[in-house]
Amino acid sequence: MRAILHVCTTCRGQSAEPVEPRPGASLHDLLSSSPLPEGVELRAVECLSACSQGCSVALSAPGKWSYVYGRLTPEDYPEILNGAAAYAATEDGLVPWRERPVIFRKQSLARIPPQE
Amino acid sequence: MRAILHVCTTCRGQSAEPVEPRPGASLHDLLSSSPLPEGVELRAVECLSACSQGCSVALSAPGKWSYVYGRLTPEDYPEILNGAAAYAATEDGLVPWRERPVIFRKQSLARIPPQE
Numbered sequence: 001m002r003a004i005l006h007v008c009t010t011c012r013g014q015s016a017e018p019v020e021p022r023p024g025a026s027l028h029d030l031l032s033s034s035p036l037p038e039g040v041e042l043r044a045v046e047c048l049s050a051c052s053q054g055c056s057v058a059l060s061a062p063g064k065w066s067y068v069y070g071r072l073t074p075e076d077y078p079e080i081l082n083g084a085a086a087y088a089a090t091e092d093g094l095v096p097w098r099e100r101p102v103i104f105r106k107q108s109l110a111r112i113p114p115q116e
Numbered sequence: 117m118r119a120i121l122h123v124c125t126t127c128r129g130q131s132a133e134p135v136e137p138r139p140g141a142s143l144h145d146l147l148s149s150s151p152l153p154e155g156v157e158l159r160a161v162e163c164l165s166a167c168s169q170g171c172s173v174a175l176s177a178p179g180k181w182s183y184v185y186g187r188l189t190p191e192d193y194p195e196i197l198n199g200a201a202a203y204a205a206t207e208d209g210l211v212p213w214r215e216r217p218v219i220f221r222k223q224s225l226a227r228i229p230p231q232e
Binding site: 060 | 161225
């Protein structure tokens with residue numbers, strides 16, 4: 001089953017000033033222009049309700065823990081793809097700590113247990 | 117299909133000082149001593165990776181958006197149950213804004229789109 005990498009395209013990032021295009025949209029553009037890791041599908045989403053912690057992305061897949069990460073920047077896209085690849089390769093979504101990109105170790109906003 | 121109310125039992129809350137029992141465990145105790153709304157199942161979980169934003173809970177159900185809420189206190193348990201009841205009654209997990217408890221309006225940490 002494929003892992004879904006959800007990217008909030010409306011995230012404004014951590015800047016106090018408005019930035020156009022929105023950093024979330026720029027992040028999605030960079031990800032969608034990149035080769036995706038095996039087993040990863042990219043999806044744009046209009047809001048992950050983490051507005052003060054943007055940019056934000058979420059990883060989910062049937063039977064796995066879901067994760068949400070925040071305070072990301074468009075420049076983080078290669079590491080986000082590395083993290084998504086590691087997630088997709090797990091059975092349960094739990095990537096060993098040392099194998100997680102630093103942004104995923106330090107910028108987790110939340111995780112949710114697997115659905116049955 | 118039942119909605120699952122996941123409660124982090126290891127959350128320390130927003131206090132700088134350690135509190136025992138942990139506020140997350142106290143919140144779980146209060147919830148588990150309460151009649152649960154129709155269609156809601158309570159589950160303890162050891163960490164929702166929202167440690168700086170505790171206490172935290174998550175709502176999930178097959179086919180619905182999942183939500184994580186934070187900066188909760190044990191005293192919020194009646195409103196958490198109200199919010200869980202409203203969530204369980206939806207088809208897609210999207211409770212109209214005015215029907216959400218204030219803690220759910222103001223203290224969302226993240227949401228994740230439905231799984232297929």
